[in-house]
Amino acid sequence: MPRWLTKPLVGDNLPRKRQLALAIRQLLGLLWTRGSAKSGCTPPTQAELAERLDSNSTSLSRFASLDPRVPGPKFIETLHKEACLDAADGGVQVDITLEALQDLRTSADGERRGCPSCVELGGRIDSLTAQLNAPCAACATHQKEREDAVALMASLRQEATELRTKVQALETSEAGLQARLAMAKARRTPLPVPHQQRDRQRSQKEVAVARQLAAQARELDSAGHQDEALALLRRGTTELLSPAETALVIVELRQQKRDHLVDNLIHVYGRDQGDRPVMTVAAELHEEGAPDDAGAVLRAALK
Incomplete structure (x- = not known):
């Protein structure tokens, strides 16, 4: 990656612009000068990148820094398209979708203009991210119990191996064989069956996060902000939640x-x-008793 793209972003007064600048830097790092061999060559200069993206060096530097200036939707579209082309040639995958990148641009632009709706939307996303990443005490306890069970099983397996060795030694002597075998069998401890049920605490956390996202979208929709509700759902389900959630x-x-x-x-x-x-x-969805919605999402994928 070119050195000018690795300079630290100093300042914390523009959190949305920081996220956008980091995403832009990542995509710029995937670009190569057209016609290059892609390997063993020097990365393109800032001027070469700007020309390829129909921009200029000054604007490019501002877009990839904490300068308040935010690029337009066309620049974002061109950057994402070109990065996807070069990433495909190099066998690399682009981690962010165009729609998510445009949403990030809109949030950063709202932050620059002081748009309360954009700032509120970004705050809701941050809140959901923090809750999803927050450590769960119950989950930690359950995980510790699982680790203890695994350690106990390993100990019991070792004991069983030792008992089998002793039994094999006893089998070399006929005298008292039956009595000693009975004693060895009586001392054996049956191995426990590992608990295979799904982690209920984790399931409860998934349900809680999903319900909160749905509740926040409902509040925005009830207040007449349908576009904001859809944007919240789109970003929340693609960036934060699992398919099950x-x-x-x-x-x-x-x-x-x-x-x-x-x-x-x-x-x-x-x-x-x-x-x-x-x-x-x-x-x-089918498991939840919603076969019509299950079919609808499959049909949408085929279009």
């Missing part, structure tokens, strides 16, 4: 009669996500 959000909103939000979310999710997440969401 996304299915819970769809079920929750459907129960709350927010059909227009559900239909839009299903369409966008099925269209933009990969086959595995879509199939997982469809399977979870």
